[in-house]
Amino acid sequence: MSQNLVICGNFVHATNTEYMIVKEGYCIGVKEGKILFFEPKDRLEECIKNHQLEACEIIRLNPFQFLMPGMIDTHIHASQYPNAGKGLDLGLLEWLNKYTFPTESRFKDSQLASDVYSKVVSNTLRNGTTTACYFATIHTDSSSLLCDQVAKHGQRALVGKVNMDQNSPDFYVEKSDDSLAETKRFVEDVLKRKNPRVQPVITPRFAPSCTVGLMQELGKLAKENNLHIQTHISETLDECEWVKALFPEAKDYVDIYDQAGLLTSKTVLAHGIYLSGRERKVIKERGSSISHCPNSNLSLRSGLLDVQQVLKDGVRIGLGTDVSGGYSPSLLDGIRTAIHVSNTLAIYNKEYKPITHSEAFMMATLGGAKALAMEDTIGNFEVGKEFDALTVNINAPGSHIDGFDDDGVSDYIQKFLYLGDSRNIEEVYVAGKKVIPVTDAQ
Ligand SMILES: Nc1nc2[nH]cnc2c(=O)[nH]1
Numbered sequence: 517m518s519q520n521l522v523i524c525g526n527f528v529h530a531t532n533t534e535y536m537i538v539k540e541g542y543c544i545g546v547k548e549g550k551i552l553f554f555e556p557k558d559r560l561e562e563c564i565k566n567h568q569l570e571a572c573e574i575i576r577l578n579p580f581q582f583l584m585p586g587m588i589d590t591h592i593h594a595s596q597y598p599n600a601g602k603g604l605d606l607g608l609l610e611w612l613n614k615y616t617f618p619t620e621s622r623f624k625d626s627q628l629a630s631d632v633y634s635k636v637v638s639n640t641l642r643n644g645t646t647t648a649c650y651f652a653t654i655h656t657d658s659s660s661l662l663c664d665q666v667a668k669h670g671q672r673a674l675v676g677k678v679n680m681d682q683n684s685p686d687f688y689v690e691k692s693d694d695s696l697a698e699t700k701r702f703v704e705d706v707l708k709r710k711n712p713r714v715q716p717v718i719t720p721r722f723a724p725s726c727t728v729g730l731m732q733e734l735g736k737l738a739k740e741n742n743l744h745i746q747t748h749i750s751e752t753l754d755e756c757e758w759v760k761a762l763f764p765e766a767k768d769y770v771d772i773y774d775q776a777g778l779l780t781s782k783t784v785l786a787h788g789i790y791l792s793g794r795e796r797k798v799i800k801e802r803g804s805s806i807s808h809c810p811n812s813n814l815s816l817r818s819g820l821l822d823v824q825q826v827l828k829d830g831v832r833i834g835l836g837t838d839v840s841g842g843y844s845p846s847l848l849d850g851i852r853t854a855i856h857v858s859n860t861l862a863i864y865n866k867e868y869k870p871i872t873h874s875e876a877f878m879m880a881t882l883g884g885a886k887a888l889a890m891e892d893t894i895g896n897f898e899v900g901k902e903f904d905a906l907t908v909n910i911n912a913p914g915s916h917i918d919g920f921d922d923d924g925v926s927d928y929i930q931k932f933l934y935l936g937d938s939r940n941i942e943e944v945y946v947a948g949k950k951v952i953p954v955t956d957a958q
Pocket residue numbers: 593608612616721722748751812838841
């Protein structure tokens with residue numbers, strides 16, 4: 517059950533006009549999971565009275581604590597979690613064949629699926645990911661087990677059963693008709709749960725793995741049911757060459773998805789490193805978004821995404837861990853690596869203005885919400901949104917952060933983004949319910 521809550525202290529979030537805004541000495545009121553007020557704390561009594569929250573316990577944060585929105589992982593392969601931190605010696609296409617497909621094929625086994633999915637959901641939650649956009653595998657029933665784990669641990673997620681009907685190994689491929697029928701079965705199963713925090717996402721793996729016919733049918737299915745869509749695009753040069761050879765009649769990579777009806781305002785495209793200006797323009801026109809996965813792009817040596825160009829072109833962008841191409845399930849790592857990728861571009865081009873920690877923070881929170889078309893529900897502390905939040909303590913036991921006399925709240929926030937880890941994330945709330953620390957009742 518989500519409780520009613522009042523929390524007073526220091527806050528940080530992104531808005532439509534500011535990448536990062538610090539609110540010192542504020543109070544927030546939460547009723548039935550939703551934010552009722554967010555005001556300076558001298559208005560506390562009046563707000564409590566106006567919103568009939570008198571019976572509610574008031575939590576007062578200490579000066580070393582602050583509240584931030586929960587982080588949003590816009591691209592993560594739950595089924596690749598067993599491989600996180602290993603097998604990064606090959607480029608994308610060889611890596612898929614040698615490590616990824618064999619691992620994913622094992623998820624036919626429901627015991628293995630439940631075990632791995634429980635671990636990945638609990639680890640990402642502990643690391644402050646309140647919303648995740650997951651790839652599962654081609655297996656329908658085991659993909660449903662990921663939904664079970666998301667619900668059990670109290671995370672918010674989009675869950676995708678993967679589609680692959682060509683150019684895949686014999687042990688991990690579907691017949692086109694089965695792929696579509698099983699996707700329909702999966703979508704029905706997820707929707708009939710009527711859990712607003714667990715939704716299906718249509719998940720053609722990437723163009724090389726899917727026939728045009730299947731992609732078109734998936735586009736129709738998404739449209740009929742107003743579903744999210746996720747896939748990969750323009751991640752490596754080898755992949756782009758392969759795509760050109762496989763789809764000679766397409767204008768470019770984006771055109772393949774566009775012709776299939778897969779580019780909508782609820783589509784998130786992972787990577788997008790090698791997109792042309794025309795492709796970014798089409799993505800913007802369709803209202804689709806990009807998931808920037810910097811750890812993966814460095815770990816698999818795929819390339820460096822120019823985030824400034826993506827932002828300049830008006831394309832919505834969030835951060836993804838892309839486990840296990842990315843080895844870290846933490847979006848704090850995503851924030852740091854995004855900054856370092858941008859710094860690297862600036863080292864090689866003196867004119868280049870790298871992104872700041874504030875921009876990276878925005879991408880991990882409100883940017884992610886926009887990328888997943890969920891900005892009406894989550895992403896910051898706007899009144900009316902659901903309360904997905906982290907209580908951060910830079911002085912937590914075992915913390916690797918030291919505060920000094922001349923540090924202000926903004927310094928604490930910056931230090932957390934660079935030096936913090938799950939030890940500093942003392943509490944995690946999803947829709948007003950405290951899901952970390954885990955209690956016996958959960
Ligand atoms: N990083 C990454 N790229 C992909 N492209 C197609 N499949 C994958 C995958 O599993 N991981």
